[in-house]
Amino acid sequence: MKSLMNSSGISVAPMMDWTDRHCRYFMRLLSPHARLYTEMVTAAALQHGDAARLLRFDPSEHPVALQVGGSDPQMMVNAAKMGADAGFDEININVGCPSDRVQSGQFGACLMSSPDLVARCVQRMRAACEIPITIKTRIGIDDDDNYEFLRSFIAVNIDAGCTTYIVHARKAILSGLSPKENRTVPPLNYPRVYRLKKEFPELRIILNGGVTSVDDCHEHLQHVDGVMIGRQAYHQPWFLTELEREFGGGGETRSLTREGAIRKMLPYIERELAGGAELKHITRHLLGLFAGQPGARAWRRYLSEHAHLAGAGVEVLEQALERLPCPPGSQ
Numbered sequence: 001m002k003s004l005m006n007s008s009g010i011s012v013a014p015m016m017d018w019t020d021r022h023c024r025y026f027m028r029l030l031s032p033h034a035r036l037y038t039e040m041v042t043a044a045a046l047q048h049g050d051a052a053r054l055l056r057f058d059p060s061e062h063p064v065a066l067q068v069g070g071s072d073p074q075m076m077v078n079a080a081k082m083g084a085d086a087g088f089d090e091i092n093i094n095v096g097c098p099s100d101r102v103q104s105g106q107f108g109a110c111l112m113s114s115p116d117l118v119a120r121c122v123q124r125m126r127a128a129c130e131i132p133i134t135i136k137t138r139i140g141i142d143d144d145d146n147y148e149f150l151r152s153f154i155a156v157n158i159d160a161g162c163t164t165y166i167v168h169a170r171k172a173i174l175s176g177l178s179p180k181e182n183r184t185v186p187p188l189n190y191p192r193v194y195r196l197k198k199e200f201p202e203l204r205i206i207l208n209g210g211v212t213s214v215d216d217c218h219e220h221l222q223h224v225d226g227v228m229i230g231r232q233a234y235h236q237p238w239f240l241t242e243l244e245r246e247f248g249g250g251g252e253t254r255s256l257t258r259e260g261a262i263r264k265m266l267p268y269i270e271r272e273l274a275g276g277a278e279l280k281h282i283t284r285h286l287l288g289l290f291a292g293q294p295g296a297r298a299w300r301r302y303l304s305e306h307a308h309l310a311g312a313g314v315e316v317l318e319q320a321l322e323r324l325p326c327p328p329g330s331q
């Protein structure tokens, strides 16, 4: 069985519409060691849709996990096998998403109320493939907002053989809040996640939610095995290089500059454009790279105004770099 211990303890969260393969390629350049997660892919989409497209990733993305949404055990087994065959390092089950669409499909956060069903999926998925099957969950849902509820969900899944849990440290409110509000309104409760690790030291517990600094990570890592970062890594991708230096050894990224990272993206972008990708689908993930730096606005604006134009190619990035106050090569 492949190990989950080969990474830095830092991972980047699955984020629908954000952590697509272009985004992950870019994040991997900034962070050679963080574990990356795909957007959620439903088991049904893998079964009935364009699985080859949904499962595509670049070899440089390892270690990379496929996040799957679903609760039909046979479909989840099929999804796990497809993910393992495609070369993913881990299959993660989504028990955290609160959207209406997901609830009507009987998966996501509402599955916290059906631990036996999740455990059946885990058991059969584990039997069907060699890579780790992990769960990403919330700390509770609606009125089931206490340690005992979380504990009993986890206990059933331990019996099914799941040993790694990513816990978003806020409950999900299943009606009345949008998914976005469900990432800010319910308060964070880190002690509940710490308590889980304390009670089950043999588990690998990864804390998620509201982590925005290296200091935050140090604090959490005193209590849990890993930290998963979502929005901060997307909006301020340079943060990944700080994490890499602190937790990943940092060798290759120590001398990397923001401009250098863009230059490293260019051959990939050329390849992708030649294969039919559109520039704007890649550059949208690069907009935050200069956040907080002089020229950040000019960078964003130039890409936003030019990357969508017909025939736009890597020259758009070269021109955007030239608009930065300190031109490439001058530092």
Ligand SMILES: Cc1cc2nc3c(=O)[nH]c(=O)nc-3n(C[C@H](O)[C@H](O)[C@H](O)COP(=O)(O)O)c2cc1C
Binding pocket: 013, 014, 015, 016, 017, 018, 039, 040, 067, 094, 095, 096, 097, 136, 168, 183, 208, 209, 210, 211, 228, 229, 230, 231, 232
């Ligand atoms: C745009 C967006 C899309 C998301 N999509 C998913 C998803 O597909 N699967 C999932 O488990 N969580 C999803 N999440 C939740 C994140 O994985 C993470 O749990 C949440 O953002 C809290 O972490 P953070 O405070 O570090 O951002 C999404 C979050 C955002 C912002």
